[in-house]
Amino acid sequence: MNLGSSTEGKHTTFPLIDTDVHERFASIEQLLPYMKEPFRSYMSNWTGWGELKYTHPIGGSRLDALLPNGAVPGSDYDVLREQLLDRYDMKYAMLTGLFYPATMEAQFELAAALASAYNDWMIEHWLERDERFLGSIHVAPQMVETAVREIERLADHPRIVQVLLPIGTAPYGDPHYHPIFEAAERHNLVVAMHQGNSVQSPFGTPRYYIEWHIVLSQAFMSMAVNLIMNGVFDKYPRTRIAMLEGGFSWVPSLMWRMDQNYKSLRMEVPWVKRMPSDYIKTHFRFATQPIEDPSPADMLKMVELMGSDELLLFSTDYPHWDFDSPERSLPTSFPDSLKRKIFYENARDFYQLT
Amino acid sequence: MNLGSSTEGKHTTFPLIDTDVHERFASIEQLLPYMKEPFRSYMSNWTGWGELKYTHPIGGSRLDALLPNGAVPGSDYDVLREQLLDRYDMKYAMLTGLFYPATMEAQFELAAALASAYNDWMIEHWLERDERFLGSIHVAPQMVETAVREIERLADHPRIVQVLLPIGTAPYGDPHYHPIFEAAERHNLVVAMHQGNSVQSPFGTPRYYIEWHIVLSQAFMSMAVNLIMNGVFDKYPRTRIAMLEGGFSWVPSLMWRMDQNYKSLRMEVPWVKRMPSDYIKTHFRFATQPIEDPSPADMLKMVELMGSDELLLFSTDYPHWDFDSPERSLPTSFPDSLKRKIFYENARDFYQLT
Numbered sequence: 001m002n003l004g005s006s007t008e009g010k011h012t013t014f015p016l017i018d019t020d021v022h023e024r025f026a027s028i029e030q031l032l033p034y035m036k037e038p039f040r041s042y043m044s045n046w047t048g049w050g051e052l053k054y055t056h057p058i059g060g061s062r063l064d065a066l067l068p069n070g071a072v073p074g075s076d077y078d079v080l081r082e083q084l085l086d087r088y089d090m091k092y093a094m095l096t097g098l099f100y101p102a103t104m105e106a107q108f109e110l111a112a113a114l115a116s117a118y119n120d121w122m123i124e125h126w127l128e129r130d131e132r133f134l135g136s137i138h139v140a141p142q143m144v145e146t147a148v149r150e151i152e153r154l155a156d157h158p159r160i161v162q163v164l165l166p167i168g169t170a171p172y173g174d175p176h177y178h179p180i181f182e183a184a185e186r187h188n189l190v191v192a193m194h195q196g197n198s199v200q201s202p203f204g205t206p207r208y209y210i211e212w213h214i215v216l217s218q219a220f221m222s223m224a225v226n227l228i229m230n231g232v233f234d235k236y237p238r239t240r241i242a243m244l245e246g247g248f249s250w251v252p253s254l255m256w257r258m259d260q261n262y263k264s265l266r267m268e269v270p271w272v273k274r275m276p277s278d279y280i281k282t283h284f285r286f287a288t289q290p291i292e293d294p295s296p297a298d299m300l301k302m303v304e305l306m307g308s309d310e311l312l313l314f315s316t317d318y319p320h321w322d323f324d325s326p327e328r329s330l331p332t333s334f335p336d337s338l339k340r341k342i343f344y345e346n347a348r349d350f351y352q353l354t
Numbered sequence: 355m356n357l358g359s360s361t362e363g364k365h366t367t368f369p370l371i372d373t374d375v376h377e378r379f380a381s382i383e384q385l386l387p388y389m390k391e392p393f394r395s396y397m398s399n400w401t402g403w404g405e406l407k408y409t410h411p412i413g414g415s416r417l418d419a420l421l422p423n424g425a426v427p428g429s430d431y432d433v434l435r436e437q438l439l440d441r442y443d444m445k446y447a448m449l450t451g452l453f454y455p456a457t458m459e460a461q462f463e464l465a466a467a468l469a470s471a472y473n474d475w476m477i478e479h480w481l482e483r484d485e486r487f488l489g490s491i492h493v494a495p496q497m498v499e500t501a502v503r504e505i506e507r508l509a510d511h512p513r514i515v516q517v518l519l520p521i522g523t524a525p526y527g528d529p530h531y532h533p534i535f536e537a538a539e540r541h542n543l544v545v546a547m548h549q550g551n552s553v554q555s556p557f558g559t560p561r562y563y564i565e566w567h568i569v570l571s572q573a574f575m576s577m578a579v580n581l582i583m584n585g586v587f588d589k590y591p592r593t594r595i596a597m598l599e600g601g602f603s604w605v606p607s608l609m610w611r612m613d614q615n616y617k618s619l620r621m622e623v624p625w626v627k628r629m630p631s632d633y634i635k636t637h638f639r640f641a642t643q644p645i646e647d648p649s650p651a652d653m654l655k656m657v658e659l660m661g662s663d664e665l666l667l668f669s670t671d672y673p674h675w676d677f678d679s680p681e682r683s684l685p686t687s688f689p690d691s692l693k694r695k696i697f698y699e700n701a702r703d704f705y706q707l708t
Contacts, residue, residue: 057622058618058619058621170557171555171557171558171560171561199556201525201556201576201579201580202523202553202554202555202556202572202573203523203525203573203576203577204523204525206525206579206580206583207525207528207583207584208583208622208623209619209622210615210619210620210622210623211579211583211584213615213619214579214583214608214611214612214615215575215576215579218575218576219556219557221569222555222557222569222572223557225555225560225565225568225569226555226560226565229560229561229562229564229565229568230561230565247607249607249610250604250608252648252652253603253604253607253646253656254568254604256603256646256647256648257568257571257601257603257646260644260646260647261564262564264412264675264676265411265412265563265564266564267412268411269562269564290614292607292610292613292614293610293613293614294610298606298659301655301658301659302606302607302659304655305648305652321618322618
């Protein structure tokens with residue numbers, strides 16, 4: 001919500017885990033050394049992977065993350081370390097990239113080659129550079145079997161903790177995508193879902209960025225319903241879903257609505273064995289950024305309505321314009337035990353970190 | 355949520371307004387006398403207007419509303435009067451039909467002719483039969499100017515209180531549709547929005563009815579955002595929107611998210627002059643059915659988080675399977691003053707009834 005100013009001190013005495021940090025390449029050419037032919041040649045005429053449809057009204061990144069050399073914010077390890085890792089004394093920062101081959105609408109083999117190259121680049125240039133980084137496997141879910149092979153290839157890396165699926169127009173709960181969850185479960189990886197550029201409203205493409213940026217949380221709601229009602233958690237009971245940058249204050253309402261419908265209509269989905277809210281509480285976690293700012297008392301009420309203090313994971317979304325500083329993200333009036341869980345313990349437990 | 359059993363007594367001592375009652379025709383042939391050529395001839399080969407894509411797992415209507423003659427539930431005035439109007443001593447029941455020319459994807463002139471015929475049939479067979487009925491003007495918003503003419507034609511009827519727009523795939527906030535809001539405002543009519551058959555998730559058509567029935571509330575959220583960010587309430591400041599059968603427990607979360615985004619990004623939509631939550635509280639009301647059933651204390655907390663006790667309107671959705679009985683809809687532990695507002699006063703004030 002707000003940037004911390006540089007004159008502020010350390011946020012709290014709690015350790016921190018940041019579950020959404022966007023490391024970037026300065027240029028896609030940095031991936032070329034990790035690509036084989038024929039895909040490397042494709043890149044001489046690279047046209048992008050479905051860019052965001054909007055010009056950002058106020059710029060997409062923190063102004064202080066713009067680099068002196070004009071490079072992309074988030075692309076310089078030293079700056080990121082200074083602005084994020086050291087400044088807040090972070091125990092772990094989960095690298096989620098900003099990378100959308102998963103939403104390419106054509107040339108899926110190229111998408112898979114890009115994902116693979118990115119993963120190798122990320123491991124070499126980020127993950128192996130700082131022990132505080134934890135990594136995500138990017139895949140091209142357009143080709144499920146290829147995505148599974150990419151998961152197999154990298155799952156054993158000791159600091160790879162999750163598979164990242166951007167939320168776009170693909171309903172990942174549908175059986176077509178199930179092998180990805182099977183592979184993630186088998187390798188004890190979380191499946192992280194982060195907004196992608198191609199999110200739509202039920203009416204298609206909103207006219208304005210502000211409208212799009214508001215309604216994209218509804219794609220997260222639809223995804224949660226889609227995963228639960230298509231039986232992902234019954235089929236793969238150790239599946240863990242981290243929802244990143246989709247908000248969380250909608251969770252109580254959605255749990256109520258799902259439970260109410262399940263009570264009446266469960267005969268249609270007999271493979272769904274438990275109350276939908278049980279799946280939410282067991283299998284889902286929600287990153288806090290961009291945290292909303294009602295009164296602290298109202299926000300605390302909403303967290304209480306979630307029925308568990310274990311569902312929220314702290315995130316900053318560094319280096320983006322709506323970065324949530326650890327110093328200002330959670331209301332100071334939240335109980336210390338809750339802050340400790342959100343800033344650290346919930347992520348530690350969900351990701352099984354030590 | 356639950357049907358009242360016939361052994362129960364009267365619900366409360368409060369008067370009632372039911373804001374969502376589905377009067378139906380027993381057969382679409384009942385509209386023929388109200389149609390002119392060439393459209394009347396089209397109906398000899400009527401193929402429907404985009405039916406619901408799902409077989410209803412447990413049947414779409416209350417079992418006790420099935421008529422002995424096999425006719426469509428909601429199609430018999432005497433049964434409706436007995437099961438709803440007299441049983442609960444209703445002061446008003448708002449007729450919303452179950453009628454989807456608004457979502458026809460072709461032959462829009464036929465859609466408009468059907469809407470017009472329906473309106474005439476509804477006025478003659480329902481509205482003029484019982485003083486407790488209040489009526490909705492159905493239109494075909496596919497042709498905005500024609501829709502405006504239909505509003506003009508019927509707006510002066512003393513018991514017509516609103517224009518009904520089904521929520522489907524059309525973003526009614528977009529400027530293309532603004533003349534409808536202009537006409538409604540000029541005639542001091544509410545614009546009611548009710549779910550339509552064609553609601554989609556951000557991923558298209560959900561595989562199951564239960565999934566669809568859960569996610570359709572997200573189309574209401576998207577519509578609220580679409581109306582506000584496209585400046586409908588700044589352009590037509592007396593516009594009033596009644597959202598029917600879309601739920602309400604999502605309203606606090608959406609208000610927070612809209613306000614947060616507005617604080618950062620309002621420069622993109624300079625015609626939006628006030629905080630989005632102000633528009634919600636001033637211009638929107640939400641019908642209660644299908645009310646969810648968390649603990650009464652949790653539901654009361656959520657209503658408090660709406661920041662106003664004037665936003666909810668009672669509705670039953672008669673004669674559908676998920677009918678909310680006035681006897682069981684609101685938690686009995688709700689304060690009497692709140693129950694009185696929801697059951698009666700809020701609708702009376704919003705619809706300017708006496």
